[in-house]
Amino acid sequence: MAKNKTTVTEIDVFDFIHSYVENEQKKSDSLELIKLMGKWSGFEPKMWGPTIIGFGSYHYKYANGHEGDAPMLGFxxxxxxxxxxxxxxxxxxxALxxxxxxxxxxxxxxxxxxxxDIDISILEQICKETLIYLNENHKCGACKGE
Structure with missing residues (x-):
């Protein structure tokens, strides 16, 4: 079975944003997303692989036996x-x-x-609905209350 490439790294999230994101609007949007997703999830941002900013984690396992960890929310x-x-x-x-x-x-x-381009209040609702789903259906290694 192949090893997952997308795992938590020690890269600083803000160093990544400032070095990787060239477009100023995208940089500003990224910093806003970090603030919002951190607030909605209750988790600090961490780098997953070289380019994904994730919040929290959960464990998944597919029917074929492949399993691993992934961020609960990320971008x-x-x-x-x-x-x-x-x-x-x-x-x-x-529906959202x-x-x-x-x-x-x-x-x-x-x-x-x-x-x-999107409705931030709908983004919040989707994120919160996903967190509920993951907490109810997966083993969350960094879920609140554990």
Whole structure:
């Protein structure tokens, strides 16, 4: 079984933002996301792999035996767009996406150009719904109360 590439690193989140993100609007949006996701999740930001900023962690295991840890919430300020790792497929999240704003949906990511394209209150609700889902359905190594 292949080893997961996306694990927690010792890279400083703010050093990463200031060295990796060239666009000033994206840098500002990234700093705002760190503040918001930290507030909503209750976790400090950590780097996962070289480019993902994550909050908290949970353990997953697939039917094929592959397992690992992932951030409960996360994002990456990629050059083309933000990649959000915030979505758990629930009925509530599916309904929230209808009012989310301008985005594209991937298999496990939501792609957004800039924060101004989306409704931040809907982002908060999606993040909180995902945290509830993960706490109820996965072993959370850094869940609140453990």
């Amino acid at each position: 990456s300020p990629r050059k083309a767009q933000f990649s959000f790792y915030i979505y758990a497929k629930t009925g509530k999240n599916d 996406l209808k009012a989310f704003g301008k985005f594209k949906m991937g298999k496990a990511c939501i792609y957004v150009q800039k924060l101004a």
